[in-house]
Amino acid sequence: MKMIYSEILKKGENFLKKNKIKNPHLDTELILSKVINKKREEILLNTNNNLKKKDLIKFKKYLSRRYEKEPMAYILGYKYFWKHKFLINKSVLIPRPDTEKVVEETLKNLPIEKSKKILEIGTGSGCIIVSVLKERPKCKATAIDISKNAINIAKTNAKLHQLENKINFINIDIDKFKSYNYDLIISNPPYINSIELKRLDDDIKFHEPTLALSGGLDGFKYLKKIIVKSNKLLKINGKLILEIGHRQKNQCSKILNENGYYINQISKDLSGKDRCVVSTKL
Numbered sequence: 610m611k612m613i614y615s616e617i618l619k620k621g622e623n624f625l626k627k628n629k630i631k632n633p634h635l636d637t638e639l640i641l642s643k644v645i646n647k648k649r650e651e652i653l654l655n656t657n658n659n660l661k662k663k664d665l666i667k668f669k670k671y672l673s674r675r676y677e678k679e680p681m682a683y684i685l686g687y688k689y690f691w692k693h694k695f696l697i698n699k700s701v702l703i704p705r706p707d708t709e710k711v712v713e714e715t716l717k718n719l720p721i722e723k724s725k726k727i728l729e730i731g732t733g734s735g736c737i738i739v740s741v742l743k744e745r746p747k748c749k750a751t752a753i754d755i756s757k758n759a760i761n762i763a764k765t766n767a768k769l770h771q772l773e774n775k776i777n778f779i780n781i782d783i784d785k786f787k788s789y790n791y792d793l794i795i796s797n798p799p800y801i802n803s804i805e806l807k808r809l810d811d812d813i814k815f816h817e818p819t820l821a822l823s824g825g826l827d828g829f830k831y832l833k834k835i836i837v838k839s840n841k842l843l844k845i846n847g848k849l850i851l852e853i854g855h856r857q858k859n860q861c862s863k864i865l866n867e868n869g870y871y872i873n874q875i876s877k878d879l880s881g882k883d884r885c886v887v888s889t890k891l
């Protein structure tokens with residue numbers, strides 16, 4: 610059976626509405642544009658075009674995934690972050706606009722002419738370290754993650770952005786990592802506590818990796834681990850830059866102070882929530 614784009618878009622939108630998908634119109638257009646490999650604008654200019662049978666099958670498959678609340682970024686296979694496009698799949702957290710604050714603060718602490726040694730803990734898609742190194746060509750980095758699949762995606766992204774020789778990716782648990790003398794450590798660790806984890810939207814809760822979200826009972830399991838461990842990995846006066854949950858500022862500051870760090874700055878994300886802590890190992 611043949612169908613024209615305008616009919617398909619209407620049917621798709623109505624289907625997604627049945628499961629209360631937030632942007633049914635836009636999502637249907639994006640899915641159709643992925644299937645026919647054309648820009649959205651081209652669809653809108655050619656609404657009387659027919660969709661081939663094999664493409665209709667693909668369209669229905671992607672639409673069903675969205676109906677089940679799978680995030681669009683996983684269906685499309687990419688997400689824009691900072692100034693670049695990152696390939697992603699279900700092994701990695703979808704890069705968030707809030708995390709761009711971490712990139713911004715990191716760049717402020719890395720003079721462009723200096724060659725610094727950087728470590729990222731829990732790199733996921735590699736979006737932070739790739740964005741930073743793109744703008745600091747004299748720096749070199751190591752990026753680690755406990756997930757082998759995440760490391761593979763991060764390597765692909767580094768290659769996509771011509772940084773494969775600048776970033777050394779290692780599939781390792783932070784507990785087992787032993788390499789010292791870093792000038793700067795960055796991390797957006799899993800920091801959601803067990804109560805908030807249950808309250809997350811279905812899109813996140815059922816589709817993004819728990820390994821990338823869950824910070825244990827109180828949300829501080831990894832934040833604490835990273836603060837303690839970074840004290841050994843950093844040079845004196847080295848910087849630790851962390852993303853935190855919006856209610857973690859006080860507790861995080863306490864842990865940093867107890868472990869010998871000076872807090873330089875705590876900055877807010879675009880929605881005015883505390884998000885990024887810059888500290889110095891004394």
Ligand SMILES: C[S@@+](CC[C@H](N)C(=O)[O-])C[C@H]1O[C@@H](n2cnc3c(N)ncnc32)[C@H](O)[C@@H]1O
Nearest residue numbers: 704731732733754755756782783797798799821
């Ligand atoms: C919140 S995600 C951050 C991903 C990416 N940096 C970003 O900002 O989009 C946290 C990452 O930490 C990794 N991770 C969790 N436990 C870890 C551990 N013990 N050692 C190393 N990495 C870990 C997860 O696999 C996940 O990729």
